[in-house]
Amino acid sequence: xxxxxxxxxxxxxxxxxxxxxxxxxxxxxxxxxxxxxxxxxxxxxxxxxxxxxxxxxxxxxxxxxxxxxxxxxxxxxxxxxxx
Numbered sequence: 001x002x003x004x005x006x007x008x009x010x011x012x013x014x015x016x017x018x019x020x021x022x023x024x025x026x027x028x029x030x031x032x033x034x035x036x037x038x039x040x041x042x043x044x045x046x047x048x049x050x051x052x053x054x055x056x057x058x059x060x061x062x063x064x065x066x067x068x069x070x071x072x073x074x075x076x077x078x079x080x081x082x083x
Contacts, residue, residue, distance in 0.1 A: 028048035028049060029046050029047060029048055030047055030048050030049030030050055030051065030077070030078070031047065031050055031051070032050075032051040032052070032053065032082060033050065033051070033052055033053065033064070033068050034052070034053035034062055034064065035053070035062050035063055035064045037064075038064060040068075040071075042071040042072060042074070042075040042077070043075055047075070047077055048077065048078060049072075049077050049078035049079070049080065050068070050071075050072035050075075050077045050078075050079060050080070051079075051080040051081065051082055052064075052065050052068035052069050052072060052079070052080075052081050052082075053065065053068075053081070053082055053083075054081040054082065054083060055083045056083075065081070069081070
């Protein structure tokens with residue numbers, strides 16, 4: 001059985017035009033890149049983030065990390081790095 005709990009506060013019922021629309025689901029799209037992805041188009045409008053490979057193993061840096069890291073930032077994307 002449903003119960004109704006009332007208080008002295010006035011009740012406002014929203015008409016359909018006043019009802020808040022449900023926010024669209026957020027599904028950000030991004031990519032991870034490494035030296036194998038030279039020339040990637042960071043200006044794509046569907047990107048929200050970029051993740052750049054920084055190192056490989058214990059002794060090898062990805063030679064394109066600095067370039068990718070800079071381009072991700074220049075395009076206003078959220079940045080990340082991976083090993």
